[in-house]
Amino acid sequence: QVVPTYLLRVRTCLRGGRASPACRIAERERGMNRKYRKTLIAGNWKMNKTPTQTKAFMTELKGLLPKGRWCDIALCVPAVCIPAAVRAMRETRVAIGAENCSAHTAGAYTGEIAADMLVDAGCKYVILGHSERRAMGETDADVNAKLHTALDAGLIPIVCCGETLAQRESGVTEEWITMQIKLALAGVPEEKIRRIVIAYEPIWAIGTGETATPEQAEEVCQHIRTIIRKRFGSKNARAMTILYGGSMNEKNAFELLAQPDIDGGLIGGASLVPEKFVRIIEDANQPVG
Ligand code: 13P
Numbered sequence: 001q002v003v004p005t006y007l008l009r010v011r012t013c014l015r016g017g018r019a020s021p022a023c024r025i026a027e028r029e030r031g032m033n034r035k036y037r038k039t040l041i042a043g044n045w046k047m048n049k050t051p052t053q054t055k056a057f058m059t060e061l062k063g064l065l066p067k068g069r070w071c072d073i074a075l076c077v078p079a080v081c082i083p084a085a086v087r088a089m090r091e092t093r094v095a096i097g098a099e100n101c102s103a104h105t106a107g108a109y110t111g112e113i114a115a116d117m118l119v120d121a122g123c124k125y126v127i128l129g130h131s132e133r134r135a136m137g138e139t140d141a142d143v144n145a146k147l148h149t150a151l152d153a154g155l156i157p158i159v160c161c162g163e164t165l166a167q168r169e170s171g172v173t174e175e176w177i178t179m180q181i182k183l184a185l186a187g188v189p190e191e192k193i194r195r196i197v198i199a200y201e202p203i204w205a206i207g208t209g210e211t212a213t214p215e216q217a218e219e220v221c222q223h224i225r226t227i228i229r230k231r232f233g234s235k236n237a238r239a240m241t242i243l244y245g246g247s248m249n250e251k252n253a254f255e256l257l258a259q260p261d262i263d264g265g266l267i268g269g270a271s272l273v274p275e276k277f278v279r280i281i282e283d284a285n286q287p288v289g
Helices: 005-013 021-034 051-064 079-088 115-121 140-153 165-169 173-184 190-195 214-232 234-239 253-257 274-283
Strands: 040-044 072-076 094-098 125-128 156-161 197-200 241-245 264-267
Touching (some): 040 197, 040 241, 079 094, 140 156, 140 173, 156 173, 190 214, 214 241, 214 253, 253 264, 264 274
Parallel strands (some): 072 094, 125 156, 197 241
């Protein structure tokens, strides 16, 4: 049975019998936006789980997945877990993704994995420019090169951006995000921009349990959409899926996902537990105006 989950969500949104003003506005705008772009709930497992554990997780997840199709679902897993994940989720709506790919198509790059290898293994998505990879030395130029390779191979890149706490406190968040997005998307032709997903992941909120408030997250996601609008036009900006990531969990997802410019989540820790991940998927079933 397809439970009209949104009714349950509306109830959680009620404050003393009335929806809060912020909630009502978010609902209305959400309803308008929903028509134009996809909601995506994506997990990023980082360096967690073995292939055996992947199989067990997927079996459990299959039993919990809601029947309704209000959002796309993806799990980006360690490279060695991709075959097990793809096999387990073949008959489901859960797409599998990778956490990185090479900027090169083939050759003498020991330890690297090419985008078309990921496609052949059954991946649909690839996370690029995660702050944890940037901390290992990945540059904006690397992210841009990988983005082009991923697009050419037919993958959907999930491009990450986000500021440090020091940058936020210095008031340079917008400038920093603008720079990261512009450099990551350099040379992307207009007809390809809709194949890209952007994830805003404030570094200070990753794995810390500290989440950006819905307002903070919305402000930056809205800013990202403005950057896209200026560079790729309003139709593309309206169609762009922008995710929030950074300690999104089953407790805070509903309010974050209610924001008009937040079209989904990129979830680390909470995507490792089937019940929590499913709760977030359910929270993406927002009331549409
Ligand atoms: P957490 O959800 O564990 O904070 O991780 C967020 C993240 O980095 C997703 O890519």
